[in-house]
Amino acid sequence: MAKLKNIIKQLAESDFEAIYDSLMENGADKSAYLLKSMREKSTSDNKIMSELEVNTNAYYTLRSRLNQKIEEYLLQQLESPRTDLLKKVANINEIIFTKKKAIAIATLKKLEKELLDYDLSNELTVIYKSLKKLHINYPDHYNYSQSYNQHVAYMLAVDKAEDMLGEYFKKYGQYTLSNSETEKLGLTLLNKEMNNVAALYKSHRLHVYQSCMNIFHRLFVEVEEDSLDDDLEPIEDILVKIQRTFEDYNLDSIYHHLKIIFEFLKLEYYNHYRVYRKAEKYFEEVNEDTALLLSNYNLYTYPSQFLISKLERHKRLGLEEEMYEENEEMFSDFEVDTNDIPQYVTYMIYRALSCYYVKKYDQASRWINNLLNEVSLKRYPNAQLEIKVILALQYCLLNDYDLFNQLINxxxxxxRIIGKENCEHLMIFTKILKVSISELKKNKEEKIRALIRKFSMFQKQGFSPSMYIKMDDEFISKLSW
Structure with a gap:
C-alpha cells in the first residue's frame, strides 16, 4: 500500500482531480473513494476495507485496478510530439513492408529531419540503418552507411557521457566523506574525460551533460580561485547558453526535467561568490522540489549539496529553527536510499541538526543513532568521527553522562587512530564538551569561549557537520550552566 499511497500523494492536484473525476464518471465509486482516502487520510487498510465493505481479496483487486488506472493516466500525459515521433520510429518496419519504396524513403527522410531536431541519436541509427538497406542498389548507400556509422558512434558517446555523469557524482559523494586527494584526482580525470568526449561532436546534448559536470567541478572540486586556467569559459556564460538550449528544444523531455539541475547550479554559483540576493531567487525554486531533487537526480548532480547549502543559508540568516517544521511536510513521503551512503549520511545529519536547532536533542540523537546503526562508516573514519561528535553534543545537552562518557571515550x-593532526578541530570540539560536562564551575564560560575561538580558526573541509553548529552566546550559555 505504501508505494501506491506515495504515488497518489505525489500527484499534482490537477492530476488527482482528473483521475478522481474520471473514476466517478465511469461508475468506479469504490476506486474513487480509495483514491481520496489514500490522498487525504492516514487510514489503515483494515479501516478502508470496512468502510468499503469489501473483503481482503476484493480490496487488493481494487487497489491493483486503481494503480493501473493511475499508470494509464500518467502515460497519457506523456503524449507529446516527441512521443508521437518515437511511435513512428517504432513502426518503421510497417512502412517498409507496406508502402512503395519512394513513399517509404520520403517518410524516413522526414523522420530523419525531425529526429535531428530532437537530437535523438538512438532512433536516428534505426532510420539510417533502414535508409541504408533501401538504397543498397543506389549510390546513396555509401552516404547512409557513413551516417549510420557516425550516429552509432555518437549514440555511444552520449551513452558514455551519461554513464560518466552518474559515476562522477557517485565518486563526488565518496569524496565528500573521505576528503581524499586520490578521490579528488579521480574526479578531475573524469571531468577531463567528459571534456574529451564532448569535444568529439558539436552536440547540444553533450554540452548540457558536460556543463552539469564542469560547473559543479569548478564550484566544489577545483574551485575557481585555485584554478590556473584563465581560458575557462565563465560559468555565467555557460548557464546562459544552457538556458538558450532549453528554450530552443523546449519539447525535449530530458531538458524539461534537467531545468531544476541548472536552477540548483545557479544557486550554488551565486552562493559561491556570495551574491546572496540573486541566490535567494533560485533557493526558493529548488527548495520547493527538495525531495524530488534528492530522489531522482543523483545521476545528474549531487543533490545532497543543497541540504548543506540550506544549512549554511539558514545559519547565516538566523533561520535555523525554521527547518524542523518545514522538514515534516517536505519529507513526509521521501524515502532515503541507504545504499547511497553519502546522501544517506548527509540527509540524516541534516535532519538531526534541524532537531538540534529547535532544542529537540532527544530526536536529534535518535536520527544520528539510526544513521550509525544503519550503515557502516569504517571506510570514512573522519566522517564517522564528525557524526559521533555531533551525537556527543546531544548527550551533553541531555545531561546523559553515562552515554556521553562512553561515546567520548x-x-x-x-x-588517536586517525591522528590528532588530521582532526584538530574535532579535538577542540570534544574539549568544549568535556569542559561543559565537568563538575568544575570556575571559569567554565571563559574556557569554552577560548576553545571556540580556536575552533573558529579552522576552515570547513569535506563533510564537516561540526562546522554548522552555531557557537554563539546561547550555545555558550547552554554549555556553561
Whole structure:
C-alpha cells in the first residue's frame, strides 16, 4: 500500500482531480473513494476495507485496478510530439513492408529531419540503418552507411557521457566523506574525460551533460580561485547558453526535467561568490522540489549539496529553527536510499541538526543513532568521527553522562587512530564538551569561549557537520550552566 499511497500523494492536484473525476464518471465509486482516502487520510487498510465493505481479496483487486488506472493516466500525459515521433520510429518496419519504396524513403527522410531536431541519436541509427538497406542498389548507400556509422558512434558517446555523469557524482559523494586527494584526482580525470568526449561532436546534448559536470567541478572540486586556467569559459556564460538550449528544444523531455539541475547550479554559483540576493531567487525554486531533487537526480548532480547549502543559508540568516517544521511536510513521503551512503549520511545529519536547532536533542540523537546503526562508516573514519561528535553534543545537552562518557571515550580512541593532526578541530570540539560536562564551575564560560575561538580558526573541509553548529552566546550559555 505504501508505494501506491506515495504515488497518489505525489500527484499534482490537477492530476488527482482528473483521475478522481474520471473514476466517478465511469461508475468506479469504490476506486474513487480509495483514491481520496489514500490522498487525504492516514487510514489503515483494515479501516478502508470496512468502510468499503469489501473483503481482503476484493480490496487488493481494487487497489491493483486503481494503480493501473493511475499508470494509464500518467502515460497519457506523456503524449507529446516527441512521443508521437518515437511511435513512428517504432513502426518503421510497417512502412517498409507496406508502402512503395519512394513513399517509404520520403517518410524516413522526414523522420530523419525531425529526429535531428530532437537530437535523438538512438532512433536516428534505426532510420539510417533502414535508409541504408533501401538504397543498397543506389549510390546513396555509401552516404547512409557513413551516417549510420557516425550516429552509432555518437549514440555511444552520449551513452558514455551519461554513464560518466552518474559515476562522477557517485565518486563526488565518496569524496565528500573521505576528503581524499586520490578521490579528488579521480574526479578531475573524469571531468577531463567528459571534456574529451564532448569535444568529439558539436552536440547540444553533450554540452548540457558536460556543463552539469564542469560547473559543479569548478564550484566544489577545483574551485575557481585555485584554478590556473584563465581560458575557462565563465560559468555565467555557460548557464546562459544552457538556458538558450532549453528554450530552443523546449519539447525535449530530458531538458524539461534537467531545468531544476541548472536552477540548483545557479544557486550554488551565486552562493559561491556570495551574491546572496540573486541566490535567494533560485533557493526558493529548488527548495520547493527538495525531495524530488534528492530522489531522482543523483545521476545528474549531487543533490545532497543543497541540504548543506540550506544549512549554511539558514545559519547565516538566523533561520535555523525554521527547518524542523518545514522538514515534516517536505519529507513526509521521501524515502532515503541507504545504499547511497553519502546522501544517506548527509540527509540524516541534516535532519538531526534541524532537531538540534529547535532544542529537540532527544530526536536529534535518535536520527544520528539510526544513521550509525544503519550503515557502516569504517571506510570514512573522519566522517564517522564528525557524526559521533555531533551525537556527543546531544548527550551533553541531555545531561546523559553515562552515554556521553562512553561515546567520548570512543571518540578519543578514534582520534588517536586517525591522528590528532588530521582532526584538530574535532579535538577542540570534544574539549568544549568535556569542559561543559565537568563538575568544575570556575571559569567554565571563559574556557569554552577560548576553545571556540580556536575552533573558529579552522576552515570547513569535506563533510564537516561540526562546522554548522552555531557557537554563539546561547550555545555558550547552554554549555556553561
Amino acid at each position: 570512543s571518540i578519543q580512541r578514534q582520534i
